[in-house]
Amino acid sequence: MESKLETISLPHLPASLPIHVALFRNVQNSAFLRQQLLAGNADFEYAMIDASLVFSRAHAMAAVFRAMNDYLNSRLKSHNVHSEIVFSFNPTNNIAESFRKLGISDSTKDLLIIKVSVSPDITHDSVATHLASSVEGVPMSFDDSTLSEIHDINKIKKLYKLGALPSPAVKADPSQPMPGAAKDLLESSLIGAIALRGS
Amino acid sequence: MTEEYKPPALPSPFTNTTPAPTLLVQGAEAHLYKTVSLDPSIPAALKVRPSKPYRHPILDRRLTRQRIIQEARCLVKLVREGVSVPAVLAMDWEGQGGEESAWGGAWLMMEWIEGPVVRVVLEQWEAWMKKHATALDASQMPMEEDRVRGLMKRIGLTIGGLHKAGVVHGDLTTSNLMLRSPAQGQRQETGLAASAVSMEGEVVLIDFGLAAQSTQDEDRAVDLYVLERAIGSTHPRSEQFFDSVLLGYRESHKGAGSTLKRLEDVRMRGRKRSMIG
Numbered sequence A: 001m002e003s004k005l006e007t008i009s010l011p012h013l014p015a016s017l018p019i020h021v022a023l024f025r026n027v028q029n030s031a032f033l034r035q036q037l038l039a040g041n042a043d044f045e046y047a048m049i050d051a052s053l054v055f056s057r058a059h060a061m062a063a064v065f066r067a068m069n070d071y072l073n074s075r076l077k078s079h080n081v082h083s084e085i086v087f088s089f090n091p092t093n094n095i096a097e098s099f100r101k102l103g104i105s106d107s108t109k110d111l112l113i114i115k116v117s118v119s120p121d122i123t124h125d126s127v128a129t130h131l132a133s134s135v136e137g138v139p140m141s142f143d144d145s146t147l148s149e150i151h152d153i154n155k156i157k158k159l160y161k162l163g164a165l166p167s168p169a170v171k172a173d174p175s176q177p178m179p180g181a182a183k184d185l186l187e188s189s190l191i192g193a194i195a196l197r198g199s
Numbered sequence B: 001m002t003e004e005y006k007p008p009a010l011p012s013p014f015t016n017t018t019p020a021p022t023l024l025v026q027g028a029e030a031h032l033y034k035t036v037s038l039d040p041s042i043p044a045a046l047k048v049r050p051s052k053p054y055r056h057p058i059l060d061r062r063l064t065r066q067r068i069i070q071e072a073r074c075l076v077k078l079v080r081e082g083v084s085v086p087a088v089l090a091m092d093w094e095g096q097g098g099e100e101s102a103w104g105g106a107w108l109m110m111e112w113i114e115g116p117v118v119r120v121v122l123e124q125w126e127a128w129m130k131k132h133a134t135a136l137d138a139s140q141m142p143m144e145e146d147r148v149r150g151l152m153k154r155i156g157l158t159i160g161g162l163h164k165a166g167v168v169h170g171d172l173t174t175s176n177l178m179l180r181s182p183a184q185g186q187r188q189e190t191g192l193a194a195s196a197v198s199m200e201g202e203v204v205l206i207d208f209g210l211a212a213q214s215t216q217d218e219d220r221a222v223d224l225y226v227l228e229r230a231i232g233s234t235h236p237r238s239e240q241f242f243d244s245v246l247l248g249y250r251e252s253h254k255g256a257g258s259t260l261k262r263l264e265d266v267r268m269r270g271r272k273r274s275m276i277g
Helices: A030-038 A057-072 A081-088 A095-102 A124-134 A144-150 A153-159 A180-196 B057-080 B118-132 B140-164 B217-234 B236-252 B256-269
Strands: A006-008 A019-025 A047-050 A111-116 A138-140 B022-026 B031-036 B043-049 B088-092 B106-111 B177-180 B202-205
Touching: A019 A057, A019 A124, A019 A144, A030 A047, A047 A081, A047 A095, A057 A081, A057 A111, A057 A180, A057 B088, A081 A095, A081 A111, A153 A180, A180 B057, A180 B088, B043 B057, B057 B088, B057 B106, B118 B140, B118 B177, B118 B217, B118 B236, B140 B202, B140 B217, B140 B236, B140 B256, B217 B236, B217 B256, B236 B256
Parallel strands: none
Antiparallel strands: A006 A019, A019 A111, A019 A138, A047 A111, B022 B031, B031 B043, B043 B106, B088 B106, B177 B202
16 A cells, blocks of 8 residues: 655654654554554554544644653653653543543544654654554545544534634535634644643 | 853753754843744744752742743633734743752743834834934824824734733733734835834734733733833833823723723832732
8 A cells, every 4th residue: 555654853853753644544444453552562552543633733743742752851641652642632631531532442534643763673664564554544645634624623622622712614615724813723722732731 | 251151051852953942032030042843944932941050949940830831821821812922832841850850940932923022113213213303294204103103002902902811911011012024925014115114013922921810900000001111211202102002902802991090090109019008
């Protein structure tokens, strides 16, 4: 299967710790993937996030950065940096809740998968190969226009308790992006909530 | 011989950042750097509150942590409410290296606001007026004054929005007000002499280091009073236009009237309330 895995070098992080990100739609084997996570299968140590709760690239990167900073300072609250990334998407300090709400479930169709090169043998190619053989889904580009077709604004607002935000109008046509101002406002509020978690 | 100046060390993870963040301002409480956000094409402001070695480490950590969190909470709340302030991008209040660490500081990464501070705009305008006052014809003078009144009114509206959202700034000066430069290609300087100072752009409030959540008329009135005094002392030629700030403020929200009434009291006694009695 064609790989759309993107490898990102986030500013401020050591160059030796690139982030690999893959987005899949219409995933068929979520139950299997979740089972591997629960079983602690090291080959499947990924951050697996329900992509319907991912608003934008910047939203995802804010969560990754929060987890990476806590990782670099040895203050992870969960098992590893990958579970920490899932937890970092959560606006509150409840780890179990974050996995339940944001993590992969048996019925997840759209999936964001993130892997950090925490050891030298984790490379773009190794991750791409493993994902291609393990995830039964359609690889998509990790960009805002794809995410805007996948994400569920109402679910995101509910999770982050941002219901009072001016609703960016019900999207009659999902292919149309939200108006710029409303998008910026929601995105900034999400990123702020991620930064402030636990304060 | 003076020692060679050594800029303060950056906290992790910004020791990795290339190019290194550039130090812009070094205050008593914090250092401000310009760097990039998590998208290398978008700039960001980094405010670092270093630990203070003369304070007891536990107290130091607690104060630094409280203050940076307070600032970030205010900013996040204001962004949600649609008040124009820099958005919070990332932060860290934990210090580094465990409980008895060497560094009890904290940092806050914020949206970069491109544009001049109002202090510079007014200074330039006053200098320009001084130089051209005699050459201006009868119609230009009131036009120039109207531009300043317009700016003052926008400032009043913005402060009103801030107070309406339940936050007081605590240190309102013209250095803590910016004019966000319009995106390139959108400038619309209408009929201005080339040398005149631009007053375009959205008014943005910055530096919430002393901000607090409050809806009390007293705190709000002190915000206005501090700004009035700041303009009076920094921009003598613009002081006469401060009324326009209050005009904008009055229009901004329902509670403005009682705050403006309280401002009269504050003017009589100054910022500090008497501790006697």
